Amino acid sequence: MSLVDKEDGLRLQEQTSLVDKVESDLLDFFLARQYKTGDVIPKEVELAVQLGVSRTVIREAMQRLRMRGMIDTKKKRGTVITHPDLLSLLEKTMHPGILDEETLRDVFELRMVLEIGMGDLLFERITQRDIDELYAIVAEEPANTEDMIFDVDMEIRFHGKLYEITGNRTLKRFQRMLLPAFDYVHKSGILKKNVYHKKFVSHRGLVDILQHGTPETFRNAMRNHFENHFQRLF
DSSP: OOHHHHHHHHHHHHHHHHHHHHHHHHHHHHHHTTOOTTOBOOOHHHHHHHHTSOHHHHHHHHHHHHHTTSEEEETTTEEEEOOOOTTHHHHHHOOGGGSOHHHHHHHHHHHHHHHHTTHHHHHHHOOHHHHHHHHHHHTTSOTTGGGOSOOHHHHHHHHHHHHHHHTOHHHHHHHHHHHHHHHHHHHHTOOOOOOOOOOOOOHHHHHHHHHHOOHHHHHHHHHHHTHHHHHHHO
């Protein structure tokens, strides 16, 4: 590598580091001035003066914020603060086949933690109609459930209904994102440990608890429902 190439690479690295800093400084600037969604922010030239950097750096940092859904340009108004879609970037990158094993394992564990912890929301918002729908779903479940580790169709229907019952839209979107990773981990061989004790709470058992139990008994039951997976993790 020539000296010129090295100098160009160093300048590019310094520029990238400066843009990283200015991106963070812009957010601090907006926060300090208590900008809210819909508020118009200063023009690039004003921001450059405020932060003591060039307009080129400001422009690059602003473009990053725009890609993150934090600002947008409105006709006849200028650049305004927007309400970012917190999960949109994650949805676009949640492709199990390109994630490394450590990340996939983390995602696998995350879904189980979420569902074990949703008991209070379920008991607060569930209706008898919801319970009847859950019983209808599990009526199609095979009799030898204790011998099954994972059935993707049943997981989608049953656990998807649980997320729906919570009434939490963010949780429901998370479920749609995490389920493919959950299935991928199961099929990929990442979890290599054998299951020695195939005794766990079935989907039907979980519905019985939703009908007659408490959030605490549901959390314990959901933990046992995932027992086969925990055995392969630890």
